[in-house]
Amino acid sequence: MTIGQWYNEAHRALRTASTAMGRSRALAAADINAAVIARSAIYTQLARATALLVGGSPAAEAPDRARATAILARHGQSLTQLYVGLQAAAVVERQFPASPATAVAGPARSLRRAVDAVGVIGDILASHVPPGQTPRTPEGLAVRAGGGVQSGLADIARLTSAAIMIDIALPGWLDQRRGHLTEIYRPAAEAARWTANSRLSAVARELIALGRGQPRLHGLDVARPPLNPAPPVSTADDAVAAVSAARTWMWQNPSELTSVHLQLGTQLGLAVHVLSSTGDPTMIGGWRQAAIAAADLRATSPVGPARDTAAELTEVLRWLRSIGKGNHGEPAGRHLQQVSRLNSELPIMAATLHKGLSAALQRRDLFVKDEGVLQRPAGSLVFRAAERWRPAMRDDDVVQDLVRALVQGQDADSRSEHRSPSSRAFPLPPRPRTPVSGAHWAGFDPPSGPAVRRSR
Incomplete structure (x- = not known):
């Protein structure tokens, strides 16, 4: 409650x-x-x-x-x-x-x-x-x-x-x-x-x-940790509680975020905007760009609470996908008002993923695909392309694309006319300019311009 x-x-x-x-x-x-x-x-x-x-x-x-x-x-x-x-x-x-x-x-x-x-x-x-x-x-x-x-x-x-x-x-x-x-x-x-x-x-x-007329705190709930096993999500209340628990843990533990969290978090933002009756085409494009960029990153598999956090987000995505397909022949539009309640979680989710991305880059725990090399197996006349991965850098195209999209997710949603009371009460959290839990934001602002993948 x-x-x-x-x-x-x-x-x-x-x-x-x-x-x-x-x-x-x-x-x-x-x-x-x-x-x-x-x-x-x-x-x-x-x-x-x-x-x-x-x-x-x-x-x-x-x-x-x-x-x-x-x-x-x-x-x-x-x-x-x-x-x-x-x-x-x-x-x-x-x-x-x-x-x-x-x-x-x-x-x-x-x-x-x-x-x-x-x-x-x-x-x-x-x-x-x-x-x-x-x-x-x-x-x-x-x-x-x-x-x-x-x-x-x-x-x-x-x-x-x-x-x-x-x-x-x-x-x-x-x-x-x-x-x-x-x-x-x-x-x-x-x-x-x-x-x-x-x-x-x-x-x-x-x-x-x-x-009177001030943003209210009525949507604030207890900051619970992710649970194991992840509770099933069948209502908007369940989804909001799961998302809140997941991004609260990620905010408190940015050094433990992996590519799985980045992928699930960006997929969640995209799914909510696509299914929401208030979906902004610009924001849909931004979250889609974020999801595409996050899919190109790899990291070690999450364990412990990090795994539980990923499971909570996975369960919310399962519920959203079931709504998108329609349950028992019901029209998907019947649930749009419920889905739109998750909109207020997205600006904070974007800020949390942004913070975790910075921490992961610092500890060199994110990897991107490197240029392939040709190798000839012993006794073969055929050269084969070998897949190689290297630690992601701040100036990598995929990282810059993800940064732009996450910043857009924070700023554009915080200015939306359709923000819920909770969203208005919790605007974009202050961006520290000094190290926070090992995550440096200074120098991590993305360059201006459209989020277009640059060629090497």
Whole structure:
């Protein structure tokens, strides 16, 4: 499931809990304990997601409520105010015993679902932008460059507004008209009243307004490794997950890419553009040129995770080919909308293959066919042409053709009018001008002009 799906799950759960609190009163102690614990956990998880989005804590330390009130009263610091407000809202001046899941019902159960959903959002972000580390994926690079961050903060602000509705209802829900219970849960009620009466809701509205019309992160999913065996692909969701896993591994391990990955990746780009209803003839030609050039390269066979990555791409290609032929007599056009979802993966795939190509050339692990030589076997009067291979060089025609096509795949797709929200959130990742994981991009820009095979 993607961040967008988990966001919707969290929002539904918070609204359900808020509605339930307004219609009833708390009864069992287990439900009350679970609800107040989950309420704090929601704010903690929202603060964690905020820090992951922006690359670190927006505030030096977690202030008490008095200090948080002063910070929330400022103007022009909405990000810091959101983070400080979330941290302060999570604080309850008493620890309540945890309740087993089987004993929890009503609003508390919905609040626990919301905590789990927001926690998964944070886990997905952490798989791309781990705290204190460099981004692990192309999406992570784009997020660190600002792609989708504003809309992500707006989503967190919307969930914050929904959580504040819980705090508005919580004191009344806790009111048992019993002296000892009122005193036991007074710290929870005070925390809820502080949040409901603070400027946190106004800060959330400011961030929601700033995020309107911005590229969204809803298509972001966890960065999983390639699996062995490769899962079967039968839907567009399966295909997107497989392609994402494959090119994420290739991005993280450019030194292990082989000609097989270049061939499968370029064939994938060609197949998607040919089958997609938004296929651009120019882009079809570019990916076709890339596939032709990659087919002329050879390398050692992939092993381990590299082999698993190739298997994931092979399975996606099998699914695409079955769609192109039509399954059970169905028209191929019925699946075009599904296939077009893969378009958003292609710019990053092209950038990943470009990076891997550079690394393979540096370690001299790609080979091209050399000029043949005539050899006469012993005892024969007939000369035969012997096939010879040599390490590929940057100035080889086939390498230059592949470079041009991959650069076209990055740049043209990133400007397409038919980009999906994910594609707009993740534009072309920054091209490093310094060595990255052994891959030098400097001096690797292709010459200008059409991608025409030059004669020797």
